[in-house]
Structure formats: structure tokens, C-alpha cells
Amino acid sequence: MVKTLVLQDINLSGLDLDKDKYIIFKQSQSVKPxxxxxxxxxxxxxxxxxxxxxxxxxxxxxxxxxxxxxxxLVFGGLSPNVKAVLDRSIGFILPFFCKVNGxxxxxxxxxxxxxxxxMLYGEKMPEAEKVTxxxxxKANATNLGADKFSVEFYNSTAELLEDLxx
Amino acid sequence: xxxxxxxxxxxxxxxxxxxxxxxxxxxxxxxxxEYTTTKTMGVTKQEFLEKFEGVDVAxxxxxxxxxxxxxxxxxxxxxxxxxxxxxxxxxxxxxxxxNGFFEGKQNALALDMIKxxxxxxxxxWGQGLGIGAGGMLTVAPIGAGPLKSIGADxxxxxxxxxxxxxxxxxxxxxxxxxxxxxxxxxxxxxxxxKENGLKIKDLYERR
Ligand SMILES: Cc1cc2nc3c(=O)[nH]c(=O)nc-3n(C[C@H](O)[C@H](O)[C@H](O)COP(=O)(O)O)c2cc1C
Numbered sequence: 200m201v202k203t204l205v206l207q208d209i210n211l212s213g214l215d216l217d218k219d220k221y222i223i224f225k226q227s228q229s230v231k232p233x234x235x236x237x238x239x240x241x242x243x244x245x246x247x248x249x250x251x252x253x254x255x256x257x258x259x260x261x262x263x264x265x266x267x268x269x270x271x272l273v274f275g276g277l278s279p280n281v282k283a284v285l286d287r288s289i290g291f292i293l294p295f296f297c298k299v300n301g302x303x304x305x306x307x308x309x310x311x312x313x314x315x316x317x318m319l320y321g322e323k324m325p326e327a328e329k330v331t332x333x334x335x336x337k338a339n340a341t342n343l344g345a346d347k348f349s350v351e352f353y354n355s356t357a358e359l360l361e362d363l364x365x
Numbered sequence: 366x367x368x369x370x371x372x373x374x375x376x377x378x379x380x381x382x383x384x385x386x387x388x389x390x391x392x393x394x395x396x397x398x399e400y401t402t403t404k405t406m407g408v409t410k411q412e413f414l415e416k417f418e419g420v421d422v423a424x425x426x427x428x429x430x431x432x433x434x435x436x437x438x439x440x441x442x443x444x445x446x447x448x449x450x451x452x453x454x455x456x457x458x459x460x461x462x463x464n465g466f467f468e469g470k471q472n473a474l475a476l477d478m479i480k481x482x483x484x485x486x487x488x489x490w491g492q493g494l495g496i497g498a499g500g501m502l503t504v505a506p507i508g509a510g511p512l513k514s515i516g517a518d519x520x521x522x523x524x525x526x527x528x529x530x531x532x533x534x535x536x537x538x539x540x541x542x543x544x545x546x547x548x549x550x551x552x553x554x555x556x557x558x559k560e561n562g563l564k565i566k567d568l569y570e571r572r
Binding site: 230232233234235237240241242244245246257258261273274275276277278279280282283285286289293294295296302303304308309325327328331334335338339342 | 375376377381406428430431432433434435436437439440442443466467468471474477478479481482484485543547550551554557558561563567568569570571572
């Protein structure tokens with residue numbers, strides 16, 4: 200059974216998503232930001248040291264086939280609250296460096312890693328921001344060791360929800 | 366004489382590479398300007414916006430987080446984008462992003478995001494500087510030894526700010542062997558683990 204972990208910044212409660220397939224991550228209203236301590240690598244390896252449920256995302260990631268990130272397109276990237284969860288999830292990878300396509304990246308903590316899908320929405324999304332977002336998911340996939348990744352853009356959350364229903 | 370606002374986008378309260386870069390940049394920009402700084406942790410949107418009042422230039426200096434802008438800074442930019450123009454429509458924004466990996470080029474997307482912020486806020490974008498191996502900035506004075514190349518690029522960047530020139534982004538990193546940086550990094554992680562009472566193999570824990 201395919202398990203999908205969903206990180207989102209919109210209300211999905213109206214959707215009747217199959218609970219065996221989807222895990223909806225419910226982060227705090229205002230996620231505490233990463234403080235840059237690297238404790239998730241050298242104190243409590245694999246998990247952010249901040250003691251709240253927003254630290255759980257990194258621990259759920261290795262147990263799903265796919266991560267979907269639903270976010271407003273903000274400056275060509277993700278929205279602040281979603282980004283805060285990701286910043287606090289770098290324990291998913293190891294601190295040690297390796298080379299990927301001639302560039303420095305991190306070694307992977309887990310053998311099995313989810314594919315990445317970004318579903319980004321906005322009313323008037325500038326083309327230049329979409330281009331940045333396309334590069335972003337590629338860079339994120341490289342760092343998170345995702346084999347497959349894709350990004351879709353939606354002009355409204357209604358359009359996005361419609362797509363998610365299918 | 367210009368009024369320059371330096372925004373420290375690092376969430377760290379002390380010893381950040383961003384802070385070091387701000388100090389170094391202000392030295393290069395010279396004594397003819399007036400400087401103010403602001404942090405981005407525990408700062409409200411209102412406090413953040415007020416800092417822009419009457420400044421000619423704002424330099425956003427931040428660490429690369431997950432190939433983008435750290436959430437503490439991103440939140441403030443997001444909340445300020447619609448109001449900045451009312452506070453200061455003439456400000457020119459420059460940015461320096463530093464990262465943990467060796468290659469400064471990996472900061473390209475985060476700098477583009479600051480540019481997109483300027484486009485969304487309707488203010489002028491100046492230039493971005495991406496600095497690799499940010500953790501190495503304390504090994505020598507900027508401009509000396511392995512930090513010679515970074516010093517030279519920071520100098521070019523500061524000259525552009527002083528002239529209010531908009532230009533393509535610059536990317537730089539230490540003139541130092543990548544392999545040694547990698548080995549040094551690994552030694553540091555192992556040292557930190559031991560200081561925290563962990564064994565090396567504990568760093569590989571799977572959850
Ligand atoms: C949550 C988090 C995410 C990071 N993501 C990246 C990254 O994607 N690429 C990279 O090269 N470095 C990354 N780094 C490393 C920082 O950019 C690097 O340590 C930087 O020098 C910190 O600057 P500061 O001292 O000004 O905060 C990350 C660090 C943290 C804490």
C-alpha cells in the first residue's frame with residue numbers, strides 16, 4: 200500500500216482522503232523556527248531537539264513512499280510555516296558530506312526515501328517564480344535523496360483540491 | 366553618505382557567519398555611511414518594517430536553509446511584502462547568502478528568492494553574493510589565506526553597494542581544497558558527538 204505523507208498550508212478537512220493511503224501532517228499554527236544548533240545531527244540524531252510535535256516530520260518521512268507538499272508559492276519557494284517544518288527536518292539526512300554530480304551534498308541516513316511532489320498554488324504566480332520553484336524541487340530532491348520528484352502549479356486552492364480528489 | 370540597514374537572517378543569537386559577514390561588509394563599505402542592523406528572530410513584522418524607514422540600502426545576510434531562505438527570515442519577508450513600499454519605496458535590496466556545502470553557487474536559488482521578494486514588494490533589487498563553506502569564515506581574516514577569494518568578491522560587492530549598482534549575482538568560496546574541507550567537516554561532527562556523550566555510530570541512528 201502506498202503511504203503518502205502530506206505537509207500542507209491549507210485546510211484539507213473537507214476532503215475525504217483515504218486514511219490508509221494518506222497521512223496528513225498537522226503542524227502548529229506558527230511553527231517554531233530552526234535555531235541552527237545542529238542538535239538533530241549531533242545531540243538527538245535524526246530528530247530536531249525542540250520538544251514539540253513539529254519535530255515529528257523527519258521521523259515520519261522514512262516510513263512513506265511519497266511526500267506531498269502543498270504550499271502557496273512564495274518568492275519561488277514554499278510558505279513560511281511549511282518551510283519551518285522542513286528546516287527542522289534536516290535530521291532526515293546525515294551530517295557527513297558526499298559528492299553528487301560533482302557537487303557537495305550530505306550522505307543519506309535512510310536506504311528507503313520518499314519521492315517528492317510539490318503542489319504549489321497562487322493567484323498570480325509570476326513565471327520567474329515558477330522557474331525558481333522547479334529548480335528548488337530538483338535541489339531539494341538531490342539533498343533529500345528522492346529518486347523521483349514533480350511539481351504542479353494551481354491558480355487556486357479549489358483547483359488544487361479538485362486535483363487531489365482524483 | 367548612505368543609510369544602510371543590515372538584516373541578520375541567521376536564527377543564531379551569536380557566532381553566526383552572517384554576523385561576521387555583516388561586520389566585514391560594513392568595514393569595507395567604509396566610515397562614510399550610517400549603519401543599523403536588525404535580527405530576524407523574535408522580531409515582529411512592525412518592528413522589522415520600521416527598520417526600513419529612511420534607509421537607502423538594505424542588505425539581507427542569511428544562511429542557506431534547505432536550498433532556500435530560513436523560515437524566521439522568510440516569515441518576516443512574507444508578512445512585510447505588501448507594506449514595505451508604503452514605508453520605503455526607494456530602498457535598494459542586496460543579499461548575501463552563505464551555505465554549509467563548499468560551492469557558493471548552491472546559494473543561487475535563495476538569492477533568486479530574495480529577488481522575487483523585491484519584485485513582489487515593488488522595490489529595487491541590487492545584487493546577490495553567494496558564499497560557500499560558510500563555516501570556514503573564522504579560519505583566517507577575510508581576504509587572507511584561504512579566504513582571499515571571498516575577500517576579493519566581498520570587496521567587489523561592497524563597491525557595487527556604495528555605487529548603488531545593480532548587477533548579476535556573484536558566487537564564491539574559499540581558495541582551499543574541497544577534500545580538506547570535507548574531512549575537516551567530518552572531524553567536527555565526530556568531535557561534537559563526543560562532546561554530547563554520543564558514540565560515532567549513534568550519529569547514524571535510524572528512527
Ligand atoms: C536547517 C538547516 C538547513 C541547511 N540547509 C543547507 C543547504 O540546503 N545547503 C547548504 O549548503 N547548507 C545548508 N545549511 C548549512 C548552513 O547554511 C551553514 O551552516 C551556514 O554557514 C550557517 O550560517 P549562519 O552561521 O550565518 O547561520 C543548513 C543548515 C541548517 C541549520
